[in-house]
Amino acid sequence: xxxxxxxNVPTIExxxxxxxxxxxxxxxxxxxxxxxxxxxxxxRPLRVKLGIDPTARDVTLGWAVVxxxxxxxxxxxxxxxxxxxDFTAMIGxxxxxxxxxxxxxxxxxxxxxxxxxxxLFKILDRDKTRLxxxxxxxxxxxxxxxxxxxxxxxxxxxxxxxxxxxRLAEQKPLYVHEILYPLCQGYDSIAIQADVEMGGMxxxxxxxxxxxxxxxxxxxxxxxxxxxxxxxxxGEEKMSQSLGNYIGIAEPPFEMFSKVMxxxxxxxxxxxxxxxxxxLDEVQRVLQDPYAAKKRLAREIVTLYHSADAxxxxxxxxxxxxxxxxxxxxxxxxxxxxxQWLSEDGTSRLIEFIRLIGFAPSxxxxxxxxxxxxxxxxxxxxxxxxxxxxxxxxxxVKVGKxxxxxxxxxx
RNA sequence: GCAGGGAUGGCCGAGUGGACAAUGGCACCAGACUGUAAAUCUGGCGGCGUAAUGCCUACGAAGGUUCGAAUCCUUCUCCCUGCACCA
Numbered sequence: 001x002x003x004x005x006x007x008n009v010p011t012i013e014x015x016x017x018x019x020x021x022x023x024x025x026x027x028x029x030x031x032x033x034x035x036x037x038x039x040x041x042x043x044r045p046l047r048v049k050l051g052i053d054p055t056a057r058d059v060t061l062g063w064a065v066v067x068x069x070x071x072x073x074x075x076x077x078x079x080x081x082x083x084x085x086d087f088t089a090m091i092g093x094x095x096x097x098x099x100x101x102x103x104x105x106x107x108x109x110x111x112x113x114x115x116x117x118x119x120l121f122k123i124l125d126r127d128k129t130r131l132x133x134x135x136x137x138x139x140x141x142x143x144x145x146x147x148x149x150x151x152x153x154x155x156x157x158x159x160x161x162x163x164x165x166x167r168l169a170e171q172k173p174l175y176v177h178e179i180l181y182p183l184c185q186g187y188d189s190i191a192i193q194a195d196v197e198m199g200g201m202x203x204x205x206x207x208x209x210x211x212x213x214x215x216x217x218x219x220x221x222x223x224x225x226x227x228x229x230x231x232x233x234x235g236e237e238k239m240s241q242s243l244g245n246y247i248g249i250a251e252p253p254f255e256m257f258s259k260v261m262x263x264x265x266x267x268x269x270x271x272x273x274x275x276x277x278x279x280l281d282e283v284q285r286v287l288q289d290p291y292a293a294k295k296r297l298a299r300e301i302v303t304l305y306h307s308a309d310a311x312x313x314x315x316x317x318x319x320x321x322x323x324x325x326x327x328x329x330x331x332x333x334x335x336x337x338x339x340q341w342l343s344e345d346g347t348s349r350l351i352e353f354i355r356l357i358g359f360a361p362s363x364x365x366x367x368x369x370x371x372x373x374x375x376x377x378x379x380x381x382x383x384x385x386x387x388x389x390x391x392x393x394x395x396x397v398k399v400g401k402x403x404x405x406x407x408x409x410x411x
Numbered sequence: 412g413c414a415g416g417g418a419u420g421g422c423c424g425a426g427u428g429g430a431c432a433a434u435g436g437c438a439c440c441a442g443a444c445u446g447u448a449a450a451u452c453u454g455g456c457g458g459c460g461u462a463a464u465g466c467c468u469a470c471g472a473a474g475g476u477u478c479g480a481a482u483c484c485u486u487c488u489c490c491c492u493g494c495a496c497c498a
Contacts (some may be wrong), residue, residue: 362459369441
């Protein structure tokens with residue numbers, strides 16, 4: 001070959017096929033093809049935009065779905081443009097019931113970004129990532145410019161959004177700033193001249209507004225690339241930090257493995273497709289045996305964010321603890337027991353002990369757990385609420401299925 | 412500003428003077444079953460307490476009436492809806 005391209009560069013069709021995996025919608029797909037071709041010819045990377053909300057704390061597997069797709073774009077030579085929505089966060093995305101939030105200071109936003117960066121770059125390629133803050137342009141717009149922007153879009157079109165029209169029909173309040181929100185987000189696309197905007201399905205409307213606005217100002221409209229919303233560990237609601245049904249990519253291997261094992265079977269296929277790189281035909285084969293499939297899934301995910309060794313170790317530990325229900329001393333996390341919690345003879349009321357080590361929030365709750373035979377000391381169920389125990393180093397305490405540890409007396 | 416509606420435990424939502432720590436549903440927790448899946452069954456689900464027909468705190472806030480209030484009265488705060496006013 002006369003070109004200097006490495007032999008392993010995929011064709012446009014191969015690229016499309018790769019990108020399509022798991023994608024919910026690509027609007028429109030043939031425009032993406034054209035953009036990819038043009039980029040390849042011109043040797044110019046596409047600018048792939050993704051908005052990030054500076055109030056999220058951890059990167060979850062759900063968020064990772066979009067990030068992983070973005071990473072694929074990077075691997076194909078394109079450029080990720082992360083827009084930190086520090087200005088729009090102040091308004092609050094109307095998709096929630098969120099009230100107007102206070103303006104975050106630049107320092108706060110900066111601090112947030114730094115905290116998040118480490119997790120973000122577990123997935124993204126740092127060298128192909130650019131970071132923007134939308135307060136840089138939104139915060140500097142004059143009233144004149146705002147009105148000019150508003151003149152590019154009609155109210156009727158903004159009301160096409162389902163939750164807007166619904167609220168209007170139900171005579172629920174709909175505030176002006178809320179319908180302006182999509183315009184702000186859309187303006188971000190203009191500001192950075194996005195070629196593609198990534199997002200979850202919940203961002204469809206907003207992203208399409210960006211596309212239209214770009215057209216209005218004479219920019220080539222962005223392709224809207226949408227990923228499905230990953231269900232949470234409950235298998236019902238979308239994964240979100242506020243619902244507490246999430247798996248964070250920074251969680252330790254054992255936690256991660258356990259959480260994946262606890263998702264409902266019906267969610268497995270989606271997790272395989274969106275959270276792993278297992279080929280799709282193999283996924284179908286693996287799913288024939290649900291139990292083996294789930295362990296495979298958990299291994300795959302832990303491998304991705306930790307290592308194959310960590311995944312193997314996590315699985316072994318999981319098997320011991322939950323499948324065989326034996327807790328090995330070396331596997332149990334340490335419970336620090338303050339010597340002052342014990343009376344002079346070195347014993348403690350079990351009820352209080354359970355509360356003090358944090359396995360129950362109150363004595364009443366501890367009492368209930370004991371009555372319900374949920375408490376085990378060194379493998380023996382203790383159901384007497386008046387029991388006293390004599391904690392010693394390496395004593396194994398287990399409460400319910402998930403709370404367990406090994407005593408270490410300190411102080 | 413006017414008129415009407417509302418504020419109850421994590422959420423939804425009953426309750427209009429005592430038997431209400433407050434029906435019911437959801438969520439959650441525990442046990443059984445199992446693959447820590449799903450489904451199902453059982454129990455639990457403010458705190459303190461060895462226990463009690465026990466004590467404390469709780470039904471937006473503060474007072475009041477009463478032997479007794481989530482329930483009645485007064486004031487206040489907040490939210491919602493409609494109308495008006497202003498531009």
